[in-house]
Amino acid sequence: MRKKVKAVPEWLNSPIWSTPPPATAPADPFGTEFSRPLAPPPEPPPSVPPPPTYEQAVGSYTGRERETREEEGAGAALRAHLLADFKSALSKKTVNMGELRRLACLGVPDGGNDIRPLVWKLLLGYLPTERSLWPYELEKKRSQYSAYKDEFLLNPSEKLRRIEESKLSRKKELNGEKHGLLPRLEVTNEEHPLSSGKSSLWNKYFQESEILEQIDRDVKRTHPDISFFSAKSNQESLRRILIIYSRLNPSVRYVQGMNEVLAPLFYVLSNDPDESNSASAEADTFFCFVELISGFKNNYCKHLDNSRVGIRSTLSKLSQLLKKHDEELWRHMEVITKVYPQYYAFRWITLLLTMEFSFNVCIHIWDAILGDPEGPPDTLLRICCAMLILVRKRLLVGDFTANIQLLQHYPQTNIDHLLHIANRLRGTVAS
Amino acid sequence: MVLVLALGDLHIPHRAPDLPAKFKSMLVPGKIQHIICTGSLCIKEIHDYLKSLCPDLHITRGEYDEDARYPETKTVTIGQFKLGLCHGHQVVPWGDLDSLAMLQRQLDVDILVTGHTHQFKAYKHEGGVVINPGSATGAYSSITYDVNPSFVLMDIDGLRVVVYVYELIDGEVKVDKIDFKKTATMHG
Numbered sequence: 001m002r003k004k005v006k007a008v009p010e011w012l013n014s015p016i017w018s019t020p021p022p023a024t025a026p027a028d029p030f031g032t033e034f035s036r037p038l039a040p041p042p043e044p045p046p047s048v049p050p051p052p053t054y055e056q057a058v059g060s061y062t063g064r065e066r067e068t069r070e071e072e073g074a075g076a077a078l079r080a081h082l083l084a085d086f087k088s089a090l091s092k093k094t095v096n097m098g099e100l101r102r103l104a105c106l107g108v109p110d111g112g113n114d115i116r117p118l119v120w121k122l123l124l125g126y127l128p129t130e131r132s133l134w135p136y137e138l139e140k141k142r143s144q145y146s147a148y149k150d151e152f153l154l155n156p157s158e159k160l161r162r163i164e165e166s167k168l169s170r171k172k173e174l175n176g177e178k179h180g181l182l183p184r185l186e187v188t189n190e191e192h193p194l195s196s197g198k199s200s201l202w203n204k205y206f207q208e209s210e211i212l213e214q215i216d217r218d219v220k221r222t223h224p225d226i227s228f229f230s231a232k233s234n235q236e237s238l239r240r241i242l243i244i245y246s247r248l249n250p251s252v253r254y255v256q257g258m259n260e261v262l263a264p265l266f267y268v269l270s271n272d273p274d275e276s277n278s279a280s281a282e283a284d285t286f287f288c289f290v291e292l293i294s295g296f297k298n299n300y301c302k303h304l305d306n307s308r309v310g311i312r313s314t315l316s317k318l319s320q321l322l323k324k325h326d327e328e329l330w331r332h333m334e335v336i337t338k339v340y341p342q343y344y345a346f347r348w349i350t351l352l353l354t355m356e357f358s359f360n361v362c363i364h365i366w367d368a369i370l371g372d373p374e375g376p377p378d379t380l381l382r383i384c385c386a387m388l389i390l391v392r393k394r395l396l397v398g399d400f401t402a403n404i405q406l407l408q409h410y411p412q413t414n415i416d417h418l419l420h421i422a423n424r425l426r427g428t429v430a431s
Numbered sequence: 432m433v434l435v436l437a438l439g440d441l442h443i444p445h446r447a448p449d450l451p452a453k454f455k456s457m458l459v460p461g462k463i464q465h466i467i468c469t470g471s472l473c474i475k476e477i478h479d480y481l482k483s484l485c486p487d488l489h490i491t492r493g494e495y496d497e498d499a500r501y502p503e504t505k506t507v508t509i510g511q512f513k514l515g516l517c518h519g520h521q522v523v524p525w526g527d528l529d530s531l532a533m534l535q536r537q538l539d540v541d542i543l544v545t546g547h548t549h550q551f552k553a554y555k556h557e558g559g560v561v562i563n564p565g566s567a568t569g570a571y572s573s574i575t576y577d578v579n580p581s582f583v584l585m586d587i588d589g590l591r592v593v594v595y596v597y598e599l600i601d602g603e604v605k606v607d608k609i610d611f612k613k614t615a616t617m618h619g
């Protein structure tokens with residue numbers, strides 16, 4: 001006798017959310033299409049004014065390929081309107097963050113690549129809301145980054161030379177004598193290349209060389225298909241940012257995948273039409289990266305893996321979220337087919353979905369992740385849950401292998417759908 | 432920043448069984464980019480050991496080397512510096528700085544590294560700098576029994592070289608350093 005399962009909300013079951021199954025899938029021989037009892041959809045607690053529904057924002061959707069000219073026209077008009085809204089929100093003397101976040105959750109529209117750098121900098125708190133403070137803040141942060149570069153990027157040779165040069169009060173002429181035995185100076189503090197002393201610059205340098213090599217390798221293979229990332233100077237910038245981050249954060253250092261999280265940030269900020277901004281993209285990206293990662297830092301700490309705040313706990317939060325909103329799917333995934341989140345969601349969460357979607361789509365999703373007032377970690381979880389719900393029909397008929405395959409190669413979907421569902425889950429992520 | 436290890440006159444196994452333990456613990460692979468060895472290793476096992484520390488190994492023939500294929504002299508260009516290598520038993524009088532200076536001018540190098548005397552020396556003359564890393568095992572030489580184990584590590588950084596001298600004195604490793612810059616007039 002079947003246990004009574006929690007009713008699936010009607011809006012979840014609407015046909016417009018489902019993606020078409022692959023053409024080669026055999027017809028289901030057991031006719032497992034159950035009919036579900038209809039129940040009123042649960043109302044999400046409105047912490048912010050809910051963004052316009054999908055239909056209102058972009059026009060009704062019956063299938064990407066069948067979008068008619070009319071609907072395109074309506075969509076384009078709305079997009080232009082959205083762009084204008086963005087521009088007006090950004091041009092205020094004091095930016096209203098609530099308003100900006102509301103707009104960002106809709107995604108920066110297609111004509112808006114110029115304003116995206118500014119939007120992201122505001123959303124990540126790099127720029128204060130007070131417009132008049134921007135030049136001062138930018139100057140401060142950029143010179144701080146220069147200081148970081150000097151401190152963390154020199155090899156021990158150069159560092160020691162600088163220390164000596166600053167110590168020498170009078171310029172000692174090293175090549176004064178023409179003949180003779182060269183003078184020997186005693187080495188203090190075990191500061192020599194083969195030192196194993198804890199405070200030795202050389203020792204630290206060699207211990208970190210492994211990390212440097214890893215960063216080097218990962219930077220070289222970031223988005224090889226995109227020409228922007230093949231440029232040596234851009235790779236160098238990514239490298240420097242990651243090295244400085246690893247030196248400043250010894251608890252996390254560098255974890256493979258951080259390069260993927262860094263890539264969209266650097267790309268967007270480098271493509272700022274304003275020359276002075278794009279020239280300092282490296283410094284700006286560094287601080288934005290620090291801010292973005294700070295919410296996810298615990299996911300990268302190996303020793304926190306099994307703790308209350310580490311990656312495992314994040315994955316179980318995803319589980320709980322799924323269970324809350326779609327118990328039937330949850331049961332099918334975790335109990336029947338044993339497809340646990342760690343098999344598919346690990347990459348979703350640690351890489352912030354950069355590997356699940358194409359680069360441009362990913363940037364669009366990040367508009368919502370960065371913009372949502374609930375904050376990137378919770379928003380990301382909601383989007384992951386929405387990703388599962390969006391393909392529920394296929395998951396429910398799939399076994400372990402099929403589901404893993406599906407989730408590890410997430411199919412192309414309409415992103416606005418996805419964000420809309422994620423939005424409906426607002427306010428339900430357990431803290 | 433290129434690290435170059437200069438050592439020689441180990442005389443293993445005839446005069447010494449092995450490198451001092453304290454030296455061996457410091458010499459780990461992965462740190463050093465080049466090794467230049469003045470000679471008198473004397474056996475293949477030592478050659479292999481040095482090769483394991485660093486694949487770029489340059490050796491010249493010492494009097495007692497069992498492998499006869501090492502050259503008498505060798506020149507290596509590392510960064511902005513030309514280094515010359517020769518065991519030194521060929522240069523008579525042994526250890527005489529003027530004769531070594533002649534050899535240096537012949538080889539046309541900025542730094543000449545030689546051995547055979549088993550005594551560390553770093554000497555500057557108009558033609559350049561002569562460095563003798565001593566004997567890494569402290570083996571007795573043709574001249575004296577009183578030898579402290581020593582070797583040299585050079586940090587070549589642009590036009591500047593910092594020479595770190597590692598000596599084992601009374602069981603303790605003592606490190607000194609020597610700093611010099613290359614100028615245009617170094618070797619005419």
